[in-house]
Each structure stands twice: as structure tokens, then as C-alpha cells.
Amino acid sequence: MADALDISSLCEDDDLMLLSTLLNEDDVKGPCLNLDDLSDEQFYSFFRFQRNDISRLCNALSLPLKFLCPNGTRVTAHEGMLILLRRLSYPNRLEDMKPLFNRSKSELSYIANTVLDYLYIKHSGKLSNLNQSWLDEEHLQQYADAISDIGGPLQHCWGFIDGTVRPICRPSVNQKLVYSGHKRVHGLKFQSVVIPNGLIANMYGPIEAKRHDSAMLRMSELLPKLEQYMTMPDGTVFYLYGDLAYPLRVHLITPFKGAILSDQERIFNGRMSKLRSSVEWTFGKILSLFAFVDYKKNQKLFLQPVAKYYLVASLLTNCHTCLYGSVTSEYFYLSPPALEEYMS
Structure with a gap:
């Protein structure tokens, strides 16, 4: 499996990832989200899924280990999914998401749209x-x-x-x-x-x-x-x-x-x-x-x-x-x- 997914090619690889692995990817640009800073209630309110179910959700959706965005930004499937969920869960601005993920607005926009494109192309047939x-x-x-x-x-x-x-x-x-x-x-x-x-x-x-x-x-x-x-x-x-x-x-x-x-x-x-x-x-x-x-x-x-x-x-x-x-x-x-x- 390739190290990252280029959304333009939409790799069909179905390899799955584990949460512990995703949270310790050192070669991905930007720090990973520290989930321990959020209570269970806050986590569900922010992302609409319980903390322990995010890994299961990523597995079920067959997300690749990492995404490669068009601007070169790399992100783990776990963080990418959280960014998309946070983007959809409330009409907040990208500016409001910067402190949570410690990423720039452009990075957040590219990541959310890359994961969105992947889910749409790979799974819209389910609907x-x-x-x-x-x-x-x-x-x-x-x-x-x-x-x-x-x-x-x-x-x-x-x-x-x-x-x-x-x-x-x-x-x-x-x-x-x-x-x-x-x-x-x-x-x-x-x-x-x-x-x-x-x-x-x-x-x-x-x-x-x-x-x-x-x-x-x-x-x-x-x-x-x-x-x-x-x-x-x-x-x-x-x-x-x-x-x-x-x-x-x-x-x-x-x-x-x-x-x-x-x-x-x-x-x-x-x-x-x-x-x-x-x-x-x-x-x-x-x-x-x-x-x-x-x-x-x-x-x-x-x-x-x-x-x-x-x-x-x-x-x-x-x-x-x-x-x-x-x-x-x-x-x-x-x-x-x-x-x-x-x-x-």
C-alpha cells in the first residue's frame, strides 16, 4: 500500500488502520490532535461520534492510512475524518477550527474537501x-x-x-x-x-x-x-x-x-x-x-x-x-x- 492517497487517483486499496498507529504517524505534516484534551461529551458534541467509534468508522469506510491533498498536505485518515466531521457538525468557520487542529485555514479546507471527495466517490453508491x-x-x-x-x-x-x-x-x-x-x-x-x-x-x-x-x-x-x-x-x-x-x-x-x-x-x-x-x-x-x-x-x-x-x-x-x-x-x-x- 502506498504511504498516502492521492485523491486524483483514488486508490482502491482496502488496507485498514488502527487508532494507535494513526496517532503516532511522525511523517505527517502538522501535529496530531490530542484527544485526551476533550471530555467524552465534548468529543461527541464536536464530532457526532463517540471517541471509541472513530477508528471503527474509518475502518468501515475503508479509509487509507493517509491522504495526500492537492496542495501537498498529508494527513492521517483519523485526523482527516475528524476535520471533516467537525466541519459538517456545525456551521463554523475554518478560522474557528484552527485552535482545535493547529492547522492553517488552507490546510483545513484542503483536508476536509479531500476526505469529502473520497467518501463521495467511493461510497455514494451506497445511497x-x-x-x-x-x-x-x-x-x-x-x-x-x-x-x-x-x-x-x-x-x-x-x-x-x-x-x-x-x-x-x-x-x-x-x-x-x-x-x-x-x-x-x-x-x-x-x-x-x-x-x-x-x-x-x-x-x-x-x-x-x-x-x-x-x-x-x-x-x-x-x-x-x-x-x-x-x-x-x-x-x-x-x-x-x-x-x-x-x-x-x-x-x-x-x-x-x-x-x-x-x-x-x-x-x-x-x-x-x-x-x-x-x-x-x-x-x-x-x-x-x-x-x-x-x-x-x-x-x-x-x-x-x-x-x-x-x-x-x-x-x-x-x-x-x-x-x-x-x-x-x-x-x-x-x-x-x-x-x-x-x-x-
């Missing part, structure tokens, strides 16, 4: 690929049972779909392209599928905020993927549930429509609407953990990788859910997979 071990027939049935066990009237509903608009700073050009008249903000839109264990099973985006959810569904080509992976050999169909913005399909169930509904139809809509709110909880968890992506004044479309920030934050939120659970997993009484199983 789009439905061919996962935790999405096989056995697990789909567990998700469907978890939904029906707490009052869901559908037997094979395995998750919920919805779109979210992430506000951004008003761009200097082409403002109308990303302006949502409905939300009255400039932003980018993402489509997410959330399952009862709290994980984001699928995410598509970004597209312009003005786009309708049904248009985003068509652009994502999610329905053909659902037909491929969610139709079992015996003919059983597992389907998602979405709001009125989506079309009714074999693999996508929507509420009953119309001004006049029967009592049973109203009860159905009410029960499923209550359960579908779990999607909003997951959106909220991303913003709660990584508030940087919710600070629109610093989400500048042509100056920063705005969409990449949100996608990587979503991936890290899934990792957080695997380690610590979520409101959604507690609500449905269904534990997420282990971090290593999720990332396998």
Missing part, C-alpha cells in the same frame, strides 16, 4: 444501489412487518419515499433555475427512501428545487429498480408508500384521492400519513447532526460542492444510525444493521 444484503427478501419482510405491527394497514410496505428541498444561498447567475416558488427559496432537491430501521435506503439528487416530486421520481428511474429488486420469485411485491405528489404504481402506493372519501379510506390515509412522518424524522436527523448543510448562507452553489456535502452527510447519518440507532428505529422497534454489515 443509490438497492442490491444490498440488508434489502433482501428476509429483511424486506422484517421492514413490512415492523410497519404493520404498529398499525400500518399494508402488508408488504417496506419503506417511505419523499422529497426534500435544501435551501442554498441565492446564486449570482441562473437564479430562476434553482428557485422553488412553492417553498419560496433557492435550493436543491433530493429524493429519499427511508426504511423502518432508520436508514436512508436510497437517495437521488440533486435536481432543481422547482421540480415536482413526480418528475424527480421519473428522473431517478427508481420505479424500474423497484421492479427489478422488489418483486420476489414467488410473485410477492414489496412496495413503497408516498404522498399525493406521487403516481400510483405497483411498487408505489399513495393515499386515496378525492374530496369525498369513505370512512375506511380516511382511516387508511390517516394511519399511513402518521407512519410516513418517519421520513421527516430522518431528514431532521441529518440536519441535527450536520448543521453545516442547513446553513444556507454558506451553501454557495458555484463556490462549494453543496450537493456533495448533503450526500456525504446522509451517508454519515446512516453510519451514525447503525452505531446508535434513531428515533425512527425506536418508533418501529427495529434495530439497524451493524455498521460493518451496512458498509459491506
Whole structure:
């Protein structure tokens, strides 16, 4: 394995590192972070993961031993991950991070973006690929049972779909392209599928905020993927549930429509609407953990990788859910997979 990762080449080496080794790399520019200076509470508040889980997180994400940034800065995977987590966890300035890491603003910027690029290129497929071990027939049935066990009237509903608009700073050009008249903000839109264990099973985006959810569904080509992976050999169909913005399909169930509904139809809509709110909880968890992506004044479309920030934050939120659970997993009484199983 090479001594450092050049992000332009994106080495696929899967060698893992140990925390004790990373904290004693002498040839890496800049002093390593002294973790002993932070209490456990401070550490979790700063980085959103517990102290003993950072090494496990780096291992699961298959980070190389060291990163080599475009400006020549070298950094261990451990420190690089901490810098990215701190950058995302709060809308703080690079200037505010200098005392914590004893690095210049330019170094911190290069390091955060290098690790961000690595995670996006190597692992963004985890948010789009439905061919996962935790999405096989056995697990789909567990998700469907978890939904029906707490009052869901559908037997094979395995998750919920919805779109979210992430506000951004008003761009200097082409403002109308990303302006949502409905939300009255400039932003980018993402489509997410959330399952009862709290994980984001699928995410598509970004597209312009003005786009309708049904248009985003068509652009994502999610329905053909659902037909491929969610139709079992015996003919059983597992389907998602979405709001009125989506079309009714074999693999996508929507509420009953119309001004006049029967009592049973109203009860159905009410029960499923209550359960579908779990999607909003997951959106909220991303913003709660990584508030940087919710600070629109610093989400500048042509100056920063705005969409990449949100996608990587979503991936890290899934990792957080695997380690610590979520409101959604507690609500449905269904534990997420282990971090290593999720990332396998």
C-alpha cells in the first residue's frame, strides 16, 4: 500500500488502520490532535461520534492510512475524518477550527474537501444501489412487518419515499433555475427512501428545487429498480408508500384521492400519513447532526460542492444510525444493521 492517497487517483486499496498507529504517524505534516484534551461529551458534541467509534468508522469506510491533498498536505485518515466531521457538525468557520487542529485555514479546507471527495466517490453508491444484503427478501419482510405491527394497514410496505428541498444561498447567475416558488427559496432537491430501521435506503439528487416530486421520481428511474429488486420469485411485491405528489404504481402506493372519501379510506390515509412522518424524522436527523448543510448562507452553489456535502452527510447519518440507532428505529422497534454489515 502506498504511504498516502492521492485523491486524483483514488486508490482502491482496502488496507485498514488502527487508532494507535494513526496517532503516532511522525511523517505527517502538522501535529496530531490530542484527544485526551476533550471530555467524552465534548468529543461527541464536536464530532457526532463517540471517541471509541472513530477508528471503527474509518475502518468501515475503508479509509487509507493517509491522504495526500492537492496542495501537498498529508494527513492521517483519523485526523482527516475528524476535520471533516467537525466541519459538517456545525456551521463554523475554518478560522474557528484552527485552535482545535493547529492547522492553517488552507490546510483545513484542503483536508476536509479531500476526505469529502473520497467518501463521495467511493461510497455514494451506497445511497443509490438497492442490491444490498440488508434489502433482501428476509429483511424486506422484517421492514413490512415492523410497519404493520404498529398499525400500518399494508402488508408488504417496506419503506417511505419523499422529497426534500435544501435551501442554498441565492446564486449570482441562473437564479430562476434553482428557485422553488412553492417553498419560496433557492435550493436543491433530493429524493429519499427511508426504511423502518432508520436508514436512508436510497437517495437521488440533486435536481432543481422547482421540480415536482413526480418528475424527480421519473428522473431517478427508481420505479424500474423497484421492479427489478422488489418483486420476489414467488410473485410477492414489496412496495413503497408516498404522498399525493406521487403516481400510483405497483411498487408505489399513495393515499386515496378525492374530496369525498369513505370512512375506511380516511382511516387508511390517516394511519399511513402518521407512519410516513418517519421520513421527516430522518431528514431532521441529518440536519441535527450536520448543521453545516442547513446553513444556507454558506451553501454557495458555484463556490462549494453543496450537493456533495448533503450526500456525504446522509451517508454519515446512516453510519451514525447503525452505531446508535434513531428515533425512527425506536418508533418501529427495529434495530439497524451493524455498521460493518451496512458498509459491506
